[in-house]
Amino acid sequence: MTHTTPTTPLPAEDSATSKGHPTDIPAGAAPAARRTxxxxxxxxxxxxxxxxxxxxxxxxxxxxxxxxxxxxxxxxxxxxxxxxxxxxxxxxxxxxxxxxxxxxxxxxxxxxxxxxxxxxxxxxxxxxxxxxxxxxxxxxxxxxxxxxxxxxxxxxxxxxxxxxxxxxxxxxxxxxxxxxxxxxxxxxxxxxxxxxxxxxxxxxxxxxxxxxxxxxxxxxxxPEEAPRGPATALRDGLDLPGLVLLAAAVLLFTVPMVLGQEWDWPLWGWIMLGLSVVVAGLFAAYEARLARRGGRPLISPRVVRAPGMAVAVLRIVLAMATNAGFLFVTTLHVQGGLGYSAMRAGLTFVPTAAAFGVLGLNWQRLPVRWQAVAVPAGFTLAAVSFLGLGLALRHGGDGGPWLYVVLVGAGAGLSLAYSPVLTRTLATVRPQDAADASGVLVTAAQLGLLSGVAVFGTVFLNAADSAAPGAHASADALWVTCVALAVAAACGTLLSLVRRVRHLR
Known part of the structure; x- marks a missing residue:
């Protein structure tokens, strides 16, 4: 049975899968394979x-x-x-x-x-x-x-x-x-x-x-285990120069993002970030040349050129960066500023995790016209929730019931900003390109997480260092960071609206 790669809207029910049969078994597969x-x-x-x-x-x-x-x-x-x-x-x-x-x-x-x-x-x-x-x-x-x-x-x-x-x-x-x-x-x-x-x-x-x-x-x-041996598959199919260039670019970006704040953003960190852009450019040029010559690049050009892929990567980076930054600085505040224990600090985020999970699993049950605006609505809800978080905790208190309201709002908003983007983008990717698409999107999500911790963690820690220690100083630093988070989420709203306007044209 062949795959289908639907675009929006997705069908209400797929006949093959609704009967419990996998749809990726080749037509000539043995009955035993179908039974297992x-x-x-x-x-x-x-x-x-x-x-x-x-x-x-x-x-x-x-x-x-x-x-x-x-x-x-x-x-x-x-x-x-x-x-x-x-x-x-x-x-x-x-x-x-x-x-x-x-x-x-x-x-x-x-x-x-x-x-x-x-x-x-x-x-x-x-x-x-x-x-x-x-x-x-x-x-x-x-x-x-x-x-x-x-x-x-x-x-x-x-x-x-x-x-x-x-x-x-x-x-x-x-x-x-x-x-x-x-x-x-x-x-x-x-x-x-x-x-x-x-x-x-x-x-x-x-x-x-x-x-x-x-x-x-x-x-x-x-059904897709490699027909060749591992040694043959690696020799014939692994783009080693591209692999080295990409690994170097990600490493040059990742190390300063992870260690920069702890080591007060030394000069070598900025040099590495600059070199990561240069090496990423070399990787893109090499991959394009390899594809033109009929080679097998590390990332298929079809994936890079897939409809909406570039915008999807940007939105995923923004969603994951604000998600990671929000969790990181809130943890710093409740543990360092409010003195919460490890357990209480962790349990604080139960409403956020629950809201994210529930909406991530059920957003497709929303009416179709609501689904169409889910991503910009999600970024907007996240932005409002970040501001609400800063206001709820601004005076050094625990926020009372309002804290849980904004935590639910943040989880729901981030879920709507992220889940539909991933699902819709992958719906347009051919099954044979699934590996490349998964690598690109998961790497984008991971780099977004790293960037969020580095950028918003720096904002929070710098603001906290400039004031006297205590719950009030930590709350003020959190407020400044929440404003920055709201601005980043608002950028996600604008990006989504611009894409929607272009699509309507």
Whole structure:
């Protein structure tokens, strides 16, 4: 059965998927292959793996003080514990997507999951800061192997409205994982299970990962395993010069974004950011030349030129940057300014995570005319909620019931700003380009998260440093940052409206 790649509006129900049959099985597939296809199980397994990978970007943040005391870590060492995962994860995402296309998405997902589970165990048992830093880099690399395959497997397994629902679940997990990481991390650290302190934030992945590794080979259907051996596939299909150039560009961008604030934005950081633009330009020029000569570029030109892809990347970056910045500075304020415990700080974001997840899964149930304006409405709601957050906490109080109102509004707004963009963009991408599209969009989301923490974290910390310490100074710094967040979200509204006007013309 062939794939369909619908544009909006998506059909109400797809006949094949509504009967429970996967739509990615080749027409000549054996009956046994059809009987073993479990699209529902596949979605549950890959989204659980994705949730673990996304949680580990943020779960460490609330455990950092306990980690520092237990391991006697320096400030720079602790920063590398937090940043090591993010750096290797962001740098290798596109590579992971390409390897999945060459070697098989199911194979790469399970291999990445096994490596991630082993690295999580090693992190939980680490006896020194140096060991933990090294294992965090490995953990991030394993996530980069695993996470791009999730989107590719969804694209190749579902069509029509079933694909749209699966993509809704994907986007809800990807973006709400940030808040969920803070919640889970706070609960685990506060629980101090058997006196283990921070270690359960890593060890919690081990039983889940082992269960998925047992179920995955039995229940995950994958019709696109590479027909050639790994060595042949890599030799013939991996664009090594493009891979090196792209990895260098992302690394040059990521390192100063992650470490710049901690090290007071040194000159080398600005030089690296400038070089990242130069190397990105070299990568684009090389890929274009390779495509003209009939080669196999790392990212297919069809993906870059897909309708709305460039605007979608910008909107995803804006949505994820404001999401990460909002979560980061609010955590700093409630823990540092208001003195909340790790558990209370984490639980503060339950309304945000719940609102994001519910709308991410159900926005397609809205009337069609509402769906058409969902993205600009989402950015606008997020902007208003950010201003409301700053006002609710501006005088050093806990915000009362208004805090939870604006937290729900922020989660709902960010979900509407992000989920429809991802679903609609991927609806126009051909299944054979799913790996490239997943690499581009997930990398865009990750770079948005990094940029949000760096930019809005800098705004908050600089404003807090310029005032006397205390809850009022922290609240004033939060207000300044919330205004900046609202301006960024408003830019997302304007971008969406400009695109809509051009589309109507």
């Amino acid at each position: 296809a479990r699209p529902g199980w596949l979605l549950a397994i890959v989204l659980t793996g994705q949730l673990m990978a996304v949680l580990d970007v943020f779960i460490v943040n609330v455990a950092a003080p306990t980690m520092r005391a237990d391991l006697h870590a320096s400030g720079a060492g602790l920063q590398l514990v937090i940043a090591g995962y993010t750096i290797s994860y962001a740098v290798l995402l596109i590579t992971g997507a390409r390897l999945g296309a060459l070697l098989g998405h199911r194979r790469m997902f399970l291999s990445g999951l096994a490596a991630f589970t082993a690295a999580s165990l090693a992190c939980g048992l680490a006896g020194s800061t140096g060991q933990l830093i090294a294992f965090r880099f490995v953990q991030g690399a394993a996530s980069a192997m695993m996470l791009p395959q999730v989107l590719s497997l969804i694209q190749r397994t579902y069509t029509g409205s079933s694909r749209a629902r699966a993509l809704g679940a994907y986007s809800a997990v990807l973006a709400s994982g940030a808040a969920a990481g803070l919640i889970v991390g706070g609960v685990l650290v506060e629980a101090d299970l058997m006196g283990t302190g921070w270690r359960p934030v890593f060890l919690v992945n081990v039983p889940i990962g082992l269960l998925l590794l047992v179920l995955g080979p039995r229940l995950m259907h994958s």
